[in-house]
Amino acid sequence: MAAQNHFHTGEELEEPDWFEKALSGVEGEAIKTIKSFERGEFPLSETDRWAFSYYMALQSARGPDTRKTMEYLHASMVRLEIGAGGRKNVGRWIRRKYVVEPSPEQEDRIWEEGIQPGGPPISSTNLAHIQHLVEIAQELTSYLATRPWSLVRFNRRSLITSDSPVSLIRQPNDEPWEGVGFATAWGIAFPLTRKLGLLMSDPMVVLGGLEAGDPRVQEVRSSVLRGDIDRIEAGTTAMEKLFNEHAAYSAREYVYHHPEDAGFVPEDLPEPNLINIRAQGGLMGMDFDGEPLFHPDEHQEGHDDVGEPV
Structure with missing residues (x-):
């Protein structure tokens, strides 16, 4: 990601690099926190816990995979809209979407590009990407802050990291095909340095089966945020x-490690993958032959969506 120039600049703004400057400020504070971890200053205050959780959430959301996934899903939905409407209704779709009168050549191009595998070529602006990742980071922060934290110190062994450094660890009884999210993960791992890792464990364990409306739930949550349940532990093989296998599995394009730590990289690395969610099956996976999938109601026949004759 560092090799992509201007990935987070917004040319539409008066100060295009404002977000890069904001990220630098967040990262600067995070580096101070990590150095305090190295000195054994753990747990954090609640204020610092929220700030560091937001930093981790940004690390999870800021990568090129977030942008590629957003563009892919957008293109998949556009493909479905165009394909389901059928070839004869492409002009209607263009008029409704862009408020222009398309030429026959434009209709042909939109149809061909629209129904191709993966949908039409769609690129989001840097500003749209920034807005999207900030929204994601804000949503994810609480899932990180409200888990019990374990600071794991390694002596002889070392940690690797990747371009997607926040790893989700699925529940032990989950099937391999089942998805895992920030709310459902057994654990969330974040390598801080070669010798220091942060493991955020399942908050449901400390709740002990309490129902959502039980007032004791808030008491436990407050205790977690104060760091009462946090601990420092010695790293084992x-x-x-656990850290390194999930770091490698979570990687999108690159795994990073110190030159002396090549032996800690798992042998079976995944293929590069910049799309986190695939729209498959059902209407999303079908081929379109030009015929509309749905027919308008009788009272709408002969008119498009804005009341123009067709």
Whole structure:
């Protein structure tokens, strides 16, 4: 990601690099927090816990995979709209979407590009990407802050990281095909340095089966945010493998490690993948032959969506 120039600049703004400057400020504070972890200053105050959780949430959302996934899903939905409407209704779709009168050549191009595998070529602006990742980071922050934290110190073994450094660890009884999210993960791992990792464990364990409306739930939440349940533990071989295998599995394009730590990189690395969610099956996966999938009601026949004759 660092090799992509102007990935977070907004040319539409008076100060195009404002977000890069904001990120630098957040990262600067995070570096101070990590250095305090190295000195054994743990747990954090509640204020610092929220700030560091937001930093981790940004690390999870800011990568090129977030942007590529957003563009892919947008293109998939456009493909469905165009394909389901059928070839004869492409002009109607263009008029409704862009308020222009298309030429026959434009209709042909939109149809061909629209129904191709993956949908039409769609690129989001840097500003749209920034707005999207900030929204995601804000939503994810609480899932990180409200988990019990374990600061894991390694002596002889080392940690690797990747271009997607926040790793989700699925529940032990989950099937391999089941998805895992920030709300449902057994754990969330974040390598801080070669010798220091942060493991955020399942908050449901500390709730002990309490129902959502039980007033004790808020008490437990407050206790977690104060760091009452946080701990520092010595890193083991099993813990190193847990961190490093999930770091490698979560990578989108690149795995990073110190030159001396090549031996800690798992052998079976995944293929590069910049799209986190695939729209498959049903209408999303079908081929379109030009015929509309749905027919308008009788009272709408002969008119498009804005009341123009067709």
